[in-house]
Amino acid sequence: MSGTSLDGIDVALLHTDGEDVVKRGPSATYAYRPEQQALLQDALEEAKALTDRTARPGILGDAERALTGWHADAVQKFVKDNGLSDSEIDVIGFHGQTVIHRPEMQLTVQLGDGPALARRLGRPVMWDMRAADVAAGGQGAPLVPVYHRALAASLPERPVAFLNIGGVANVSWIGRNGELIAFDTGPGNALLNDWCLKRIGRPFDEDGRLAATGKIDESALAQLLGNPYFEDRPPKSLDRNSFASLPLGHLSDADGAATLLAFTKFSVMQADDWFPEAPRRWIVCGGGRLNRTLMESFPGRPTVFQTAEEAGFNGDSMEAEAWAYLAVRCLKGLPITFPGTTGCPEPLSGGLAATP
Structure with a gap:
């Protein structure tokens, strides 16, 4: 749950x-x-x-x-x-x-x-x-990679990445032999949701329609992507409000939305730099997979970047499923975090x- x-x-x-x-x-x-x-x-x-x-x-x-x-x-x-x-x-x-x-x-x-x-x-x-x-x-985050590894057992490809775009976006990389690397890639939906609520009185940008009509502010995007967090070696994690102080107040509603959507996209793409081998498939779960404009912005759609449903999973329930899986592991004393996922000293x- x-x-x-x-x-x-x-x-x-x-x-x-x-x-x-x-x-x-x-x-x-x-x-x-x-x-x-x-x-x-x-x-x-x-x-x-x-x-x-x-x-x-x-x-x-x-x-x-x-x-x-x-x-x-x-x-x-x-x-x-x-x-x-x-x-x-x-x-x-x-x-x-x-x-x-x-x-x-x-x-x-x-x-x-x-x-x-x-x-x-x-x-x-x-x-x-x-x-x-x-x-x-x-x-202390992310905790779901061990469940992603269990789901990946049904997939033919390795390496594979599970990208969860919630308030913050995080990735689980599963290697050819089950190796795990995981970390928060950067913003997910939270910044765009907050922008839409403040600017247009709606809690999110449905299908990315507002962002699709805007123009990316390249200077502001470069400033956002220049945050020292993106140079830190994983494992690493973010608070929902880590990027709350944004240089976007001068932008129109649509341009701000477009810039924030691009921020999510490019921070995800930068995450690839930390993997020993590029994923052969990215499986996108979380609410962000429903943002059509965001999904279509990823390269290799829909063969490389797929929604959870396209890969045979349920993107709405995956995190709740993960918490059930983790609960059983905890009851049995099995590890739920690892040096490669959270930076803890041992599983x-x-x-x-x-x-x-």
């Missing part, structure tokens, strides 16, 4: 041993109402002042209690809608909502109360899966187990 975005809650059923067995079941997304999104936006703003990952002052405590309840409601609706019984659910993987991610300060905070969710649903919950990695000096398991 994933709640990493401000769009809604993704729920998916996965039958897995946390290793080679991966059988995907039904999935669903439960969209947030505007007032729920507003509460989470307020929490994101207040979280900027956090230095203690366990603190929940003011609106953060309210948001955590509310968010936990929303997730419980989502699971109960999912179970009912799919005719499932509680006995079919062994464990729930609970991501929660990331409100601040500063691994250089050994600080990562995901709102969500695992024990309260376990009590509400009467099922075991595995939660807070990033903390152990960050405490050990890792980036690490993680997560906290909550029982009803």
Whole structure:
């Protein structure tokens, strides 16, 4: 169960041993109402002042209690809608909502109360899966590469890259022998979404239509791509607001959108520099795959760059599936982060187990 975005809650059923067995079941997304999104936006703003990952002052405590309840409601609706019984659910993987991610300060905070969710649903919950990695000096993100590797077992090509374009974009590179390299490539949808909300009062640029009518500001793009982050050797990760101070205020609505879309595209293309061998196929998941203008801007469409659906997967449910897979790995003490994915000193398991 994933709640990493401000769009809604993704729920998916996965039958897995946390290793080679991966059988995907039904999935669903439960969209947030505007007032729920507003509460989470307020929490994101207040979280900027956090230095203690366990603190929940003011609106953060309210948001955590509310968010936990929303997730419980989502699971109960999912179970009912799919005719499932509680006995079919062994464990729930609970991501929660990331409100601040500063691994250089050994600080990562995901709102969500695992024990309260376990009590509400009467099922075991595995939660807070990033903390152990960050405490050990890792980036705490991305966590999904080990699940991407399990999915890649069904593909004929190697190397292959799974590109997740969420608020931030991250990539998992899987080598010929299962080697893993992963890192955040740069901005995903968050900057463009924020721009559209501020400029045109819409939460995102549907199909990239606004960006398609604009002209890229090459000077501003060069400044954005000149950020020192892109010269840092992976593993590395970003906070959603890492590029919030942007030199775009002088641009029109369309030109700003075009420039931000290009920023996402070119930061993805630069990521190729860090791979030992170029991917033979890129599989794009996350909300960004639905931005037609962005997808068509990638070279080699649709043979090299494919959506998750074109590759036989479900791009809407993949992250929720990953959290189920990670929950099982954590229960079994199997590693979920690796030196090549987060920079942790050795393969690490993680997560906290909550029982009803």
